[in-house]
Amino acid sequence: MKVIPLILMGCGGVGRQLLQHIVSCRSLHAKQGVHLRVVGVSDSKSLIIASDVKQKELDDNILAEVCRVKSDGSSLSKLTSLGESQVFSNSESRTKVLDIASILGKSTGLALVDCSASSETIGVLKEGVNLGCCVVLANKKPLTSTMEDYDKFVSYPRRIRHESTVGAGLPVISSINRIISSGDPIHRIVGSISGTLGYVMSEVEDGKPLSQVVKSAKSLGYTEPDPRDDLSGMDVARKALILARLLGKCIDLGSIKIESLYPEEMGPNKMSVEEFLNGGVVRLDNNIEERVKKASLNGNVLRYVCVIEGARCNVGIQELPKNSALGRLRGSDNVLEIYSRCYSQQPLVIQGAGAGNDTTAAGVLADILDIQDLFP
């Protein structure tokens, strides 16, 4: 039996779902000859670890208890030591994780699995790399920090996986990596990689006013609590940066041209969410409506996409042929079109749900299984 010891950082939506997947896949993975040994779980406040990380694990009862506490919206610090485990506060947890990495990283191997949305994990992850750990990320922050950080994470390319940083569990990163390693150079990627903005753009295409669409999207739970977090394009830009760097481009977030769907004077530091929704966004309706109509006259539609081509990495609204994979997109699915030597006339297209805890956690789990050959 191949054993993969791991520490999970971040057990909010995605991380909690991952723990549930791990537990429910026990017999499937046993059949495949693999056992995922969870030796630690942390949130922003606490870390719970197995009492003897060389031998023991947080058993499925403890993992269930972790899930229960987190689904109540509580912190891991509410857990008192459960069975053969110990709970540490945030101030101690970094040191503890690195202790475990020193013990396991080069002997049995250790996967550091980051399902948080925080920049605070970057330091410990980098030290983990030095200590021989594998890194599996749903968190985009470590890969969208400086190029120096990025280079550190990919310095052992087989030891990092990050499928769920773009398009949730959609096989985007793994497919791009396959294409690259087969020597088929990718010269262009165009993608609608925000479910929220995909929904918004296909609704305004149908003639609905932007303001109404944004309000519906919010009430459907498609947006962040402040919809401007989606409309700013920053989330798309982070994903675009990850894709661009994967293609070998040495760029930073600052080099990406980002089109925000709202002007600066409607920014979060200028008006509240309510003001934006009730008075701000309606002022953007006409402009979008006109752009939609103009595109339509050319047989095109508007999509909020990332375009990575040559030295260019842009994020914003583009006019695209109605009759392309991107143009036909409806609703909140993600779509990526990848152009390479092998896919030159017609792109390789990958399409499907690109958000949701279940899908995102499934992508992380597939990544963990995918590094099993690196473990003794």
Place this chain on the structure above:
Amino acid sequence: MKVIPLILMGCGGVGRQLLQHIVSCRSLHAKQGVHLRVVGVSDSKSLIIASDVKQKELDDNILAEVCRVKSDGSSLSKLTSLGESQVFSNSESRTKVLDIASILGKSTGLALVDCSASSETIGVLKEGVNLGCCVVLANKKPLTSTMEDYDKFVSYPRRIRHESTVGAGLPVISSINRIISSGDPIHRIVGSISGTLGYVMSEVEDGKPLSQVVKSAKSLGYTEPDPRDDLSGMDVARKALILARLLGKCIDLGSIKIESLYPEEMGPNKMSVEEFLNGGVVRLDNNIEERVKKASLNGNVLRYVCVIEGARCNVGIQELPKNSALGRLRGSDNVLEIYSRCYSQQPLVIQGAGAGNDTTAAGVLADILDIQDLFP
């Protein structure tokens, strides 16, 4: 530097292209810390191997010479020993390959890469598995033989890769494997996985007579020399069987319901290719035209697809919504729709060129790189 020793079986179109890719990717792979050491190449008549398989390899000059001989349509037997290599006849080659597998399989590792289209490799591949070899297939035959053979090949699931058996280099098998290992059960796959039949069905949708479309497809080089090899559905059935078995179904080719686009009385043992093209296929025009019209009345189109769902594995013409990924398909691209828990309402869609030596060989090369962690 990670070294992957390999023997290539079959160096016709795909195999020859693979050798060219391997040579042209030398510096890319060196950057990734990997070296592909080709210790042997065989075709149906001969085997050429490095003189000392433990240390040496067929160098890039020899590989270039192999490519030159094969592109002339000649056999490897035309090669006399080149540099530090030896040529063996077919009668000796099986024993020689297994000798090498015994020497390298469990020590340095050895990949047996099958780019032939022959059933004759099955025996040596199976023995190779016993000797610790990895198996990489573009050849569908080993996986569409008996369940006993299949079980042998997947007995070490990490040691087999076969992306290019379905949809050429499209990331179909790797994506399905990811979904399965993440515990997300796939309950339905529908795919147009024959470029030829994809082209045929989208052309008849436009109102062209089947007979004319088949003749155009043949003259465009889209079909086998005898177009009935495509129209019979057997190629699609083999790919469907591979997908069905990947989903855990214990079925044989005989259990698949296959719709042939021509009746038995027009089969290859009843009439010649010329008779079929000039007198036979025209008699099928009306029936197809009526079916296209009938589908159109329901807002649907006809596609030649595989459907794998529950215990069912069918291959044939289906009426599908015009507004689905499959319904929108034009030309010779392949499309797969995968439905699972995570992709339940909208499927995961993978679309792109699903044929061609370049793409197929790229898929094989990505598979070889993907098993690198199994080598010491």
